[in-house]
Amino acid sequence: MVVYPDGQPVTKGTVEFETLNGKTPITASGEIAPDGTFQLGTFVVNDGAIAGTHRVAVIANYEIGTGIERPELLPPPVLNPRFSDFKTSGLEVTVKPSANNLLVEVEHAPPPQVEGDIDEARTGLELDGSVE
Numbered sequence: 001m002v003v004y005p006d007g008q009p010v011t012k013g014t015v016e017f018e019t020l021n022g023k024t025p026i027t028a029s030g031e032i033a034p035d036g037t038f039q040l041g042t043f044v045v046n047d048g049a050i051a052g053t054h055r056v057a058v059i060a061n062y063e064i065g066t067g068i069e070r071p072e073l074l075p076p077p078v079l080n081p082r083f084s085d086f087k088t089s090g091l092e093v094t095v096k097p098s099a100n101n102l103l104v105e106v107e108h109a110p111p112p113q114v115e116g117d118i119d120e121a122r123t124g125l126e127l128d129g130s131v132e
Helices: 115-121
Strands: 014-019 027-031 052-059 091-095
16 A cells, blocks of 8 residues: 555555566556555566565656646646655565565655745846846
């Protein structure tokens, strides 16, 4: 199950596991259901993940291929972007050879930066572009 720190489920997106044992990483992935649960597939849909330690990535910001991915149409992210990459997510799980009920905890996206924040970050610039 994929949840936020308050226990609320992530209601859509994809979970990806990548093996850490072995020379070549093997990836398993699955869609997140509205209740936050997921089933992984490695070679075919829902066949599970290979037993062992895995890095985890969670992608839940928008669907690819719908046209919404054009920059001017992107909705604000729901997850902290660090969770969308194995290298930055900080998430690891151990998959056992038997059935697994794994809990993956992610964080909400940070609040968007507002226009005033951008203006405050500019220092020493005049309207004509010259520096004081």
